[in-house]
Amino acid sequence: MKRLIYLSKARPSLHGDALYDLLAAARDHNRRAAITGLLIQQDQFCLQVIEGDEAAVRGSFARIRRDWRHENCHVIFHDDVPGRLFPGWPLAYRAGRDLERGQVRQLADIVECATRLADKPADSDRWAxxxxxxxxxDSFSALTVQ
Known part of the structure; x- marks a missing residue:
């Protein structure tokens, strides 16, 4: 089982109907590919978790990376994992308005750390x-399929 997490910057047009169309298409694709995960959109940033077998995760990310609706897409985690964090979720979605205050702060920390890692990688930043x-x-561990 592979897990890939990437961070990107959403284009201004990614809202409303365009966002809902993207979510519907992604969920349909993920069901067929046995992929699960989470997409968080806060301000202009998107963080997505993709889980599944290696070929499915790699193929999905290649397709995502080519998508014009975002830019500066870079992987912040990619490794083998013992199991899924989001079983039953072809793609859970949380907008910034749905996040708890702590989750907003955690996402801001991730964005800041990713910027440091892109500029000059240090072991302390990888650990952070x-x-x-x-x-x-962990803050999303209570998500249940409804």
Missing amino acids: MDVYLRALL
């Missing part, structure tokens, strides 16, 4: 990114 991601993902 791991801590920030774990905290954010």
Whole structure:
């Protein structure tokens, strides 16, 4: 089982109907590919977790990376994991207005850390990114399929 997490900057047109169309298409694709995950959109930033077998995750991310609705797409985590964090969710979605205050702060920390890692990677930043991601993902552990 692979988990890939990426961060990107959404284009201003990614809202309203365009966002709902994207979510519907992504959920349909993910069901067929046995992918689960989470998409968070806060201000102009998107963070997405993709889980599944390696080929499905790789193929999905390649398609996502080419999507014109966002830019500066870069991977902040990609590794083998023992299981899914979002079983039953072809793509859970949370907008900034739906996030708790702590989740907003965690996402801001992730964005800041990703910027430092892109500029000049340091072991302390890699460790910090791991801590920030774990905290954010743990905060979504109560998500249940309805």
